[in-house]
Amino acid sequence: MRHLTLFLGTFFLLQAGIINGIAMVVDGTPVTLMEIEKLSAQAGISQSQAQYELAKQALTVRLAKEHQVDISESEIDLYIDGIMRQNNLTKEQLKQQLKLQGTTYPKFVEQIKNQQLYQRLVQALTYSKLSTPTDEEKRAFFAQNSADFATPQSIDVIEYHSPNQASLQSIAKSPLFAPADVTQEHKTLTLNSINPQLAQLLLSTPVSSYTAVLPLGAQTYGMFYIAQLGAVETPNYETIEPKLEAIMQNKQRNMIMKTLFEDALRKANIDYLRVEPLQF
Structure with a gap:
């Protein structure tokens, strides 16, 4: 049985x-x-x-x-x-x-x-199992991966707002047909002057793509179109050094x-x- x-x-x-x-x-x-x-x-x-x-x-x-x-x-x-x-x-x-x-x-x-x-x-x-990297190890890691720390200083975006989330989603599917309840504005955003979470979202969204629709409170929603990245800058070792231990340990963790x-x-x-x- x-x-x-x-x-x-x-x-x-x-x-x-x-x-x-x-x-x-x-x-x-x-x-x-x-x-x-x-x-x-x-x-x-x-x-x-x-x-x-x-x-x-x-x-x-x-x-x-x-x-x-x-x-x-x-x-x-x-x-x-x-x-x-x-x-x-x-x-x-x-x-x-x-x-x-x-x-x-x-x-x-x-x-x-x-x-x-x-x-x-x-x-x-x-x-x-995580080890704490020495200064020598951090310097070597930075030298080998410096390109990974290069980021644009600004991003050209089109910012959309609407009280209707579905209206913004329809733009992402058909950009040429904007519902009447959607407003839009072209902006150049300086990354070090905006919310860090928003900066990360914009950086992780490919050029010529839309971000997810974001709730902004009071029945208002927003969305960004990434038009162009600004000039790219690579920070020096001293600037990035405080973050390196966490970055290197995260790589250890992932492995x-x-x-x-x-x-x-x-x-x-x-x-x-x-x-x-x-x-x-």
């Missing part, structure tokens, strides 16, 4: 894969083609990389249990409350925004839980976690239904 139950479970899972587009099953957790395609589009990565990231996500819960890492529902609630305060959103406004983005509040909560669980797992597994997850993926039971096997 046990073998029959296992057979039927596998049969129905495979049938679900045919019907719902399950791409692979990682230790019992299904990953769909739609999830792979959506992450690929949102993050600007290849579908094979999206497949790898979703497989890692599926393993996070198991690894957290193995290493006795957990996060409570109340901690998740507090984190989401912080997101709402930072963006001047009520819970209903957040739900509405998520709906416009094609997702739901429960899925958002699950995503936040996975992200926070992963961060806690990273801290638990890497804290004792430790990469090795851990690749080892876990090799040992995982993965059924590939509609995708090629992971390569790493």
Whole structure:
């Protein structure tokens, strides 16, 4: 009877894969083609990389249990409350925004839980393994990676505002057709004089692309089009030195976690239904 139950479970899972587009099953957790395609589009990565990231996500819960890492529902609630305060959103406004983005509040909560669980797992597994770089090591790292620290001093943007989030989203899809409730203004923003989070968002958005729609409070939304980057400047060692320890330790942290997850993926039971096997 046990073998029959296992057979039927596998049969129905495979049938679900045919019907719902399950791409692979990682230790019992299904990953769909739609999830792979959506992450690929949102993050600007290849579908094979999206497949790898979703497989890692599926393993996070198991690894957290193995290493006795957990996060409570109340901690998740507090984190989401912080997101709402930072963006001047009520819970209903957040739900509405998520709906416009094609997702739901429960899925958002699950995503936040996975992200926070992963961060806690990273801290638990890497804290004792990180080394403090010497001044000589920091200077060598800066010399080898100086181009990575070069940033534009200003960015030419078109700034859009509207009381309707959907209106801004329609511009991103069809720039030639601006709804009547949208205002726009061409600006040159000096990066060291604006909010650091906004500066990071602008720098991470490719030229000739739009940022995500941002809630500005009082039923107002904003969005930026990146028109052109200004002159690029590379800071000297003394300017960047206070940040180097954190940057170098973050690289160490990423390498430790990469090795851990690749080892876990090799040992995982993965059924590939509609995708090629992971390569790493």
